[in-house]
Amino acid sequence: MISRRGFLGASAVAVVGFDLFGHRWVTAAEAAAGPSFAKAPPLSGELAVDAAAREAVGTDLGNIVHRRPAAVLRPGSAADIAAMIRFCSAHGIPVSARGQAHTTYGQGLSTGLVIEMRHLNRIHRINDRFAEVDAGILWKDLAGAAYEQSPPLTPPVLTGYTGLSVGGTLSVGGVGGIVGGLRTGLQVDHVQELEVVTGAGVIERCSRQRKPDLFDAVLGGLGQCAVITKAVIQLVPAPQRARNFVLQYSDNAAFFRDLRLLIDRTQVDHVYAEFTAPDPEPVYKIHATAFYDAPATPDAAAILAGVSAVAVVEDTPYLDYVLTIDRLIDFLRETEDWDRLVKPWYDVWLSDSTIEQYLAELVPSLTPRDIGPYGAGLIYPQRRELTTRPAPRRPAPDGSSFVYVVDVNTVSSAPGPDPAFSAEMLERNKRLYARARRSYGAVLYPIGSVPFTEQDWRDHYGSAWPAFRAAKRRYDPAGVLTSGPGIFRRS
Numbered sequence: 222m223i224s225r226r227g228f229l230g231a232s233a234v235a236v237v238g239f240d241l242f243g244h245r246w247v248t249a250a251e252a253a254a255g256p257s258f259a260k261a262p263p264l265s266g267e268l269a270v271d272a273a274a275r276e277a278v279g280t281d282l283g284n285i286v287h288r289r290p291a292a293v294l295r296p297g298s299a300a301d302i303a304a305m306i307r308f309c310s311a312h313g314i315p316v317s318a319r320g321q322a323h324t325t326y327g328q329g330l331s332t333g334l335v336i337e338m339r340h341l342n343r344i345h346r347i348n349d350r351f352a353e354v355d356a357g358i359l360w361k362d363l364a365g366a367a368y369e370q371s372p373p374l375t376p377p378v379l380t381g382y383t384g385l386s387v388g389g390t391l392s393v394g395g396v397g398g399i400v401g402g403l404r405t406g407l408q409v410d411h412v413q414e415l416e417v418v419t420g421a422g423v424i425e426r427c428s429r430q431r432k433p434d435l436f437d438a439v440l441g442g443l444g445q446c447a448v449i450t451k452a453v454i455q456l457v458p459a460p461q462r463a464r465n466f467v468l469q470y471s472d473n474a475a476f477f478r479d480l481r482l483l484i485d486r487t488q489v490d491h492v493y494a495e496f497t498a499p500d501p502e503p504v505y506k507i508h509a510t511a512f513y514d515a516p517a518t519p520d521a522a523a524i525l526a527g528v529s530a531v532a533v534v535e536d537t538p539y540l541d542y543v544l545t546i547d548r549l550i551d552f553l554r555e556t557e558d559w560d561r562l563v564k565p566w567y568d569v570w571l572s573d574s575t576i577e578q579y580l581a582e583l584v585p586s587l588t589p590r591d592i593g594p595y596g597a598g599l600i601y602p603q604r605r606e607l608t609t610r611p612a613p614r615r616p617a618p619d620g621s622s623f624v625y626v627v628d629v630n631t632v633s634s635a636p637g638p639d640p641a642f643s644a645e646m647l648e649r650n651k652r653l654y655a656r657a658r659r660s661y662g663a664v665l666y667p668i669g670s671v672p673f674t675e676q677d678w679r680d681h682y683g684s685a686w687p688a689f690r691a692a693k694r695r696y697d698p699a700g701v702l703t704s705g706p707g708i709f710r711r712s
């Protein structure tokens with residue numbers, strides 16, 4: 222481990238270098254031995270080259286792709302990130318930021334340098350309108366701190382699982398899995414400003430007004446142009462409680478009729494749905510939630526008017542509701558070795574005009590193995606007009622008010638790696654995606670495990686490709702950032 226203290230002190234392990242020919246990081250002793258070693262810059266944080274540190278970041282939640290980096294940066298500041306990106310850029314060393322590594326197909330892995338963003342996790346400012354936070358902070362920690370304000374506040378959009386990093390979800394989009402979607406955009410729609418380090422190693426601030434091309438390229442930008450180091454995130458008043466109505470169906474048409482009723486009801490604040498593989502019948506479940514402050518209570522009769530299923534009602538304090546999925550994942554982590562299970566996830570956007578027909582085709586084709594004992598089929602409705610950013614990519618407008626993320630979040634029954642299972646499910650994902658794109662206009666939500674060629678990426682970006690490619694060339698001219706998704710060939 223090399224720290225600023227080590228660098229400045231008289232210790233034998235004074236600085237780490239990079240072997241320009243062998244393309245590996247070396248200790249100071251080795252660096253002293255030859256002229257082909259470049260000296261790494263001084264840091265306030267640490268650069269680790271030991272096997273344990275590198276192995277610990279060699280895979281992600283998917284356990285499908287394994288790529289051990291040559292070094293791990295535990296940054297003490299954005300300046301450390303800038304210095305190391307400049308160094309890597311000069312020597313053609315690939316770099317990836319790592320949030321919580323909850324993407325599942327190597328998106329954040331690297332053979333060069335991995336930057337562990339979790340070391341930058343402070344809240345710098347919080348007031349009644351926004352919070353300025355480090356990108357490595359978890360959404361649950363921001364939600365908790367916002368709720369402690371007087372009156373209590375919340376980010377307008379929260380993902381289903383909130384143990385994800387702010388930088389990680391802002392790099393993919395951030396769909397409101399537990400809060401948001403019906404009356405908000407995605408998490409990227411509620412960011413006022415970012416501090417980033419570009420692929421050229423320059424620290425920049427950007428917003429809708431300031432360097433908007435950089436702002437556009439970074440939000441939902443899959444880490445291609447810059448590393449997010451800070452974000453200014455909108456906060457809104459938080460409710461006291463959440464009343465959740467759970468409705469169950471085995472019939473696709475009845476499920477969609479009620480889903481469409483509920484997402485349009487002014488009394489309903491959030492909706493998501495689950496589906497299972499037929500066994501022998503599929504099960505569809507709607508979770509519709511109304512937020513409220515006592516003494517007022519949600520009008521259950523108005524919420525449920527005309528729906529065909531009987532609702533099971535749950536009522537919880539707001540923060541308990543926000544952490545519903547976190548409790549489930551924590552339990553699986555304790556009991557089933559969750560982090561080591563194989564997760565070949567399939568995630569696509571569909572528009573309102575195609576989703577019902579698509580699910581009518583998809584769900585009967587699934588077997589229980591396609592989801593697995595700890596997996597889930599999920600549907601997240603999102604009001605289209607409230608999404609304001611160029612990324613993430615979404616289906617073309619079709620005159621309807623909603624778009625949906627559909628997930629087949631497959632989880633293996635035993636800890637991996639399991640190359641045969643991974644290969645089978647990656648092949649399935651390729652097949653599902655090709656069919657959904659061709660016949661239903663689906664668009665990838667790139668958090669999961671769908672193999673993509675460079676041509677697939679170009680098709681994915683469509684008319685936005687030239688602007689995205691231009692931003693990549695401008696802000697990451699050496700092409701060192703985030704090679705995991707395989708969007709750009711190294712220049």
Ligand SMILES: Cc1cc2nc3c(=O)[nH]c(=O)nc-3n(C[C@H](O)[C@H](O)[C@H](O)COP(=O)(O)OP(=O)(O)OC[C@H]3O[C@@H](n4cnc5c(N)ncnc54)[C@H](O)[C@@H]3O)c2cc1C
Nearest residue numbers: 320321322323324328329381382386388389396398444449
């Ligand atoms: C249980 C579970 C529930 C989920 N629920 C939802 C949901 O409701 N809605 C939703 O939208 N998604 C959901 N996701 C997906 C999740 O949003 C993405 O996988 C997200 O990228 C995870 O954040 P992370 O911190 O783990 O990012 P990582 O996986 O670490 O990073 C994702 C990508 O962004 C890059 N990156 C990370 N940090 C930065 C940074 N600071 N600057 C630039 N690039 C960076 C990485 O290199 C990588 O390419 C869920 C995932 C899980 C496992």
